[in-house]
Amino acid sequence: VLTVVPPEGTTSSEFTRAARLREALKGAPSPSIVLGNGDDAAVLRPGGDVVVTTDVLVEGVDFAAWAPWDAVGHKAVAVNLSDLAAMGAEPLAYLMSLCLPRGFPEPHVEALSAGMASCGALHGLPCVGGDLSRTSGPVVVGVTALGTVPPGLALTRSGARPGDGIWVSGVLGAASTGLGLLSQQAGLSRNILETLEKFASGAHREAVRAQLAPTPRLALGRALRGVASGCVDVSDGLAQDLCHLLVASGVGARVEVARLPAHPSADPAHVLSGGEDFELLFTASDAAAVERASRACGVPVTRVGQVTAGPGLDLVGLVSLPGEDVGRLDMGEMPRVSGAQGLRGYVHFPAAP
């Protein structure tokens, strides 16, 4: 007599877990979701171009052991939404994959899923698919987000032209400051709110929130359709992400370091090179249109420089001698294919005096 066995490596509780996750993350019905989670695949009816991106967070690499699990879930969705924002896209849906060690506590799964669900609900997108696997290693959370944009209106990195202004939204250095504050903080917290309560200063709390639960600039991205010539989100630090944009556009830039909008508690180094701010960095030829877009969505933007024929990025006023040009990224030497991702090897800063 034959018995029907579960697929290798799964247990009854994992099946129940998959069903619970599906229910917790399914979101509200929408006419563009023809078929949600639960079949072989989901079916979406986007009504425009489809924008799609994927990001994976690994425990111990992309998030620390002390990170509350709801923050991990929130951030896994938010970092993907930030990529959609940089394309000017409207969020549509996401899929997630989760690799968990055997015996991973159910309350942690619930917190992780609550963080994902809350970020999804905040920005109106459901989870339409997922995969759950065991692992003998660290927790891995992968998210793929899909968005839509009217045909041909996606913002890209490649449209910046000499003479365009350069703007950045919000403030810089908050997330790295938050990471520093959290790393010094003794004792784990169970969730984002409990963690925030440990910080009395408003500026510190804002920095910690930027680290744990970043806000993707979706409304600004949409408002910049037809306005921005080039756009990128600040995930690796302003200097590096600007280089991505400049190389993709085949131009250079001059940035006034003193104009960069620093978070009040930020170390100056974090303003230029601190990662995970998830602000939008963009170029445009029409400053008045940028102002209108910023006002329309209530997100402050700061003009920080200008696109040049290049190649090269001039960071004006990088040390505290006003007007002195001390930093230059020589992009002429970069390998053609790997693009800005090889930039670090070509950063020529003079040694300290």
Add this chain to the structure above:
Amino acid sequence: VLTVVPPEGTTSSEFTRAARLREALKGAPSPSIVLGNGDDAAVLRPGGDVVVTTDVLVEGVDFAAWAPWDAVGHKAVAVNLSDLAAMGAEPLAYLMSLCLPRGFPEPHVEALSAGMASCGALHGLPCVGGDLSRTSGPVVVGVTALGTVPPGLALTRSGARPGDGIWVSGVLGAASTGLGLLSQQAGLSRNILETLEKFASGAHREAVRAQLAPTPRLALGRALRGVASGCVDVSDGLAQDLCHLLVASGVGARVEVARLPAHPSADPAHVLSGGEDFELLFTASDAAAVERASRACGVPVTRVGQVTAGPGLDLVGLVSLPGEDVGRLDMGEMPRVSGAQGLRGYVHFPAAP
């Protein structure tokens, strides 16, 4: 003096690796890929409903340590394409995420990427995005595949009706047989072809190929649009996947075990419950239309049973006493929400006499 530092956790070689992977996987240009890999996100112009699915493979759980890396890459893409096939979708593009331990050998990355690229090229879909992360644990390969289907024509699990016939494509039990053969095989092989050469028997080689480099039934899935009332791919074994379809459709079924198309080397148990065959299992009311679809794409299909009002799955002839009904899945007792994924707990097979 400020220095621009690489994002935490990345090294120069990882940047180069990302660029190399992007180049190796980019595929041929296509009018539906507005913007491929390299920006914040990809932009696609699907021209129909979008079908999307994700699957993650974890080393030591979803693939064995002896698996050649090109097989892992091939399979990571193929299992997602099998889900698209079960929806009747045309492949459009995929995204991948890769978590690799520090020091993971570059030739293995190249083999993994060659396997992905070859599966992508075979089925005409490029990689339009990806994410690369370090991990302290096993290798994790995640793929999200997108496809298109004319609006409203996606095949689902939920349309089977009493009286419909039940068909399955190809043969069953090949992949589990291949897994058994490979597990007994001493000595690792570097790639799929070298592994296949170790098996002299044609049937064994076919089984090993089914395990290492499964063929998604994309042409059959497309041919079944408007013909199949319900469809699922056989990833967890025929009995279990049929239950998924039956529960989603709210029906039962009667399957003639003797009619199941067994791979010549397959253990009888593998025919009903062996996973990873990635054949299509589907229901339809018009047998002549099924025959035409099968001939049109050159994929053999076998009629194995009939949909009943249910609930319950009768596996007729499960032990070698013709006509005796020995297996029954009592689906009436299943929890409503978790659906077929809770089935195993409700499998009532009579004890052997």
